[in-house]
Amino acid sequence: MKTKLILSTLSIACGLLFGETKLEYWSFGADTAGASFENGNGGIKNSGINASLWNHGKVKGMEADGLGHFVLANTGSSYRRVPALDYPIVPYSSGRYRLVIEFKAWSLDPSNNGSLGFEVSDANNRRIVGLNLSAEKGTEAKIRFSARSATGWQGKGIDYAGYQTQLKENRTIRCTIDFDLDNATATYYVNGAVVKTITDFKADSIAQIKFFTDSKWSKLNTVKIQEMGFIRLAAATPSTEITL
Numbered sequence: 001m002k003t004k005l006i007l008s009t010l011s012i013a014c015g016l017l018f019g020e021t022k023l024e025y026w027s028f029g030a031d032t033a034g035a036s037f038e039n040g041n042g043g044i045k046n047s048g049i050n051a052s053l054w055n056h057g058k059v060k061g062m063e064a065d066g067l068g069h070f071v072l073a074n075t076g077s078s079y080r081r082v083p084a085l086d087y088p089i090v091p092y093s094s095g096r097y098r099l100v101i102e103f104k105a106w107s108l109d110p111s112n113n114g115s116l117g118f119e120v121s122d123a124n125n126r127r128i129v130g131l132n133l134s135a136e137k138g139t140e141a142k143i144r145f146s147a148r149s150a151t152g153w154q155g156k157g158i159d160y161a162g163y164q165t166q167l168k169e170n171r172t173i174r175c176t177i178d179f180d181l182d183n184a185t186a187t188y189y190v191n192g193a194v195v196k197t198i199t200d201f202k203a204d205s206i207a208q209i210k211f212f213t214d215s216k217w218s219k220l221n222t223v224k225i226q227e228m229g230f231i232r233l234a235a236a237t238p239s240t241e242i243t244l
Contacts, residue, residue, distance in 0.1 A: 024046060037057055121210055130146045
């Protein structure tokens, strides 16, 4: 009986440690070619438990290819967010979360530095954490990570870190930010490798998730996204010594 109790306790602890909940998530595998941000009319499917609707509909040139990717091609600036307004009564004011975007391939126009962005923001529309992709100096691509911090770059309250890569990529590049509203930490990852950890992360609540391309985004850019979303992570479990 004692052994069963200990094993049961370990099983529960492991479940809490490794469990996660997809709150808003798009993986595009079930999307038909041409699906965009439409809601209820064959748009890209949100498999998260919230399944929030985008604030506006279709964007020409930002569409599923029917092969498991969301493709941006021959399109300019655009802005979409979920939920359409803010999360009611700000339910995400504590806990651990992950923002993720997984690229399958891209080809970026070297002539400008227009940015694709995926962000979490607060009720005042201020960025909490963000991931951006852009051309850099006409010779390489840059993935830029950012997070709210108590100090931040030049005292402006945002920490930044960059990851340099090629203007043309045909490999999976998974970018994630894990952030903890309670313990003031945020960690940036590329394909599971740590880029940077900050220990003065500062945010009070989560109101919305944003996807956008800015005003400089070139119509010559082509980007394939394999999945993207917003995840709640299990609470961190303190390590304890267990004698079997």
